[in-house]
Amino acid sequence: MVAWRVFHDRFPTADxxxxxxxxxATQVCSICETNIESIDHLFTGCPKFMDVWQLVFSWCRVPSFFAFHARDLLSYHLTAKNGARVRKAFYAVVLTTFWSIWRARNNHVFNHKQVWVRKIMEEIKVMSYLWITNRSRMADMSWDSWVDLMQLKWDSLGFLYFGRMYSDTLSQLLDLC
Incomplete structure (x- = not known):
């Protein structure tokens, strides 16, 4: 559903x-307060959420790139040449990132909650793990295997190492959410 909404520009953004x-009331992005809130601005142009994408790329050890359109992010996983398992895992992370950004935006707009980039990133790690283990053939994957899959498999592609952001256990991450 998230991918469909991104691809068809069906998120109810202000524009x-x-x-x-x-x-x-206003079409201006309530997060950065500088541009019209469109799907492309929210997911690829809003500085706060661009920081989220940078953390995601860093965690997954994939080269960051500048996406002009939200759709561009939907196909980025296809550049991985290390097998379907890694591509599917990264795609799950991308979809989780869209979902988490939209959720953070809604919490900000409707509940007046502060947007915390690190908290969004923690949610992405935990939720993507839970989605992968509960909605795919990777149901037997442990948290450590998930972290290894997202951090080690990409190395063989020759991607840059940006550093491991966290080494927390799943229970510690769940405490943060």
Missing amino acids: ALARRNIPV
Whole structure:
């Protein structure tokens, strides 16, 4: 559902609501307060959420790149040449990132919650692990295997090492969320 919404520009962002003649107080992004809130701005142009993507790329040891459109991020996993398992795992992380960014945006807009990049990143790690182990053939994967899959498999592709962000256990990460 997340991928479909991204691909078809079906997230109810401020500009999308205005296009549908639904009154909105302002079309300006409530996170950065500098640009119109569109799907492309929210997922690829908002500085706060760009920081989230940088942490995701760093954690997965994939080269960061500048995406002009949210759709560009949907196909980025296809560049991995290390097998379907790694591609699927990274795709799950990408989808989780979209979901977590949208959730953080909604918490900010509707509940007036502060957006914390590190907290979003922790949620991405935990939720992508839970989604992978509960909705795929990787159900037997341990937390340590998940961390290894996301950090070691990409090395053989010759990608740069950006450093391991966290070495926490799953229970410690769940305490943060």
